[in-house]
Amino acid sequence: MSFAVSFTLRERRICALVCLFALVFGASERCFASGSIVGNIVKKVPNGEMKIALTFDDGPHCKYTAEILDILKEYNVKATFFVIGSNASKYPELIERELCEGHEVENHTYSHVYLKKLSDDEIKNQLAESESVVTGIADYTTRLIRPPGGIYDDRLLSIASELGYGIVLWSVDTRDWEHKPPAKIIECVLRDVCPGDIILMHDFIGRNSPTPEALRVIIPRLKEMGYSFVTVSELMKLGEPCE
Ligand SMILES: [Zn+2]
Numbered sequence: 001m002s003f004a005v006s007f008t009l010r011e012r013r014i015c016a017l018v019c020l021f022a023l024v025f026g027a028s029e030r031c032f033a034s035g036s037i038v039g040n041i042v043k044k045v046p047n048g049e050m051k052i053a054l055t056f057d058d059g060p061h062c063k064y065t066a067e068i069l070d071i072l073k074e075y076n077v078k079a080t081f082f083v084i085g086s087n088a089s090k091y092p093e094l095i096e097r098e099l100c101e102g103h104e105v106e107n108h109t110y111s112h113v114y115l116k117k118l119s120d121d122e123i124k125n126q127l128a129e130s131e132s133v134v135t136g137i138a139d140y141t142t143r144l145i146r147p148p149g150g151i152y153d154d155r156l157l158s159i160a161s162e163l164g165y166g167i168v169l170w171s172v173d174t175r176d177w178e179h180k181p182p183a184k185i186i187e188c189v190l191r192d193v194c195p196g197d198i199i200l201m202h203d204f205i206g207r208n209s210p211t212p213e214a215l216r217v218i219i220p221r222l223k224e225m226g227y228s229f230v231t232v233s234e235l236m237k238l239g240e241p242c243e
Pocket residue numbers: 057058108112148149
């Protein structure tokens with residue numbers, strides 16, 4: 001299937017100007033040294049290398065995670081998976097595959113509850129249980145949290161800091177979980193992308209995910225535009241992470 005999302009050279013120049021404008025005038029954002037990620041919020045990492053990070057939340061899913069991994073492998077792209085501990089425990093082979101193929105696996109809590117509603121101890125348990133599932137599957141330690149719904153407060157920041165975690169959100173939201181047509185997801189990414197963006201997608205969606213189909217178009221198109229892909233941790237080494 002082909003999509004009617006076409007970006008001319010002129011449109012790409014406009015996009016680059018928009019990115020530059022956002023970089024110069026986006027003064028409200030707070031940036032900090034990548035070494036101080038613990039207890040901070042990261043939404044993007046502006047850099048001069050046209051590097052971006054694809055992220056996938058809520059998995060693993062028996063069908064869609066495998067499909068997405070196949071596509072990433074085909075294009076030699078590394079991504080970051082923010083996994084739910086209870087799903088990881090059902091599909092340990094997919095966590096192993098993610099790590100084996102060079103992707104990053106990070107913490108999206110054990111049961112995808114909104115952390116703001118929980119006590120401090122319950123928050124710590126959510127993070128620890130998810131962490132322990134991943135560590136039990138592979139000798140690997142998660143260091144980043146993506147709170148469900150992107151909801152955080154000072155209390156979560158303080159707990160994250162105490163536990164040595166950084167918090168990662170996103171700068172481009174595809175809202176693929178709404179089961180939008182693939183063309184809408186493609187348009188959203190190609191229209192909004194800037195160097196250093198962290199793009200939010202999902203590898204677990206309840207029924208008929210549009211994400212793999214969209215990804216098959218998004219990756220080659222972004223490559224044509226000069227972008228390359230790194231994990232979130234790698235991205236954070238390339239510039240100053242920003243809220
Ligand atoms: Zn989620």
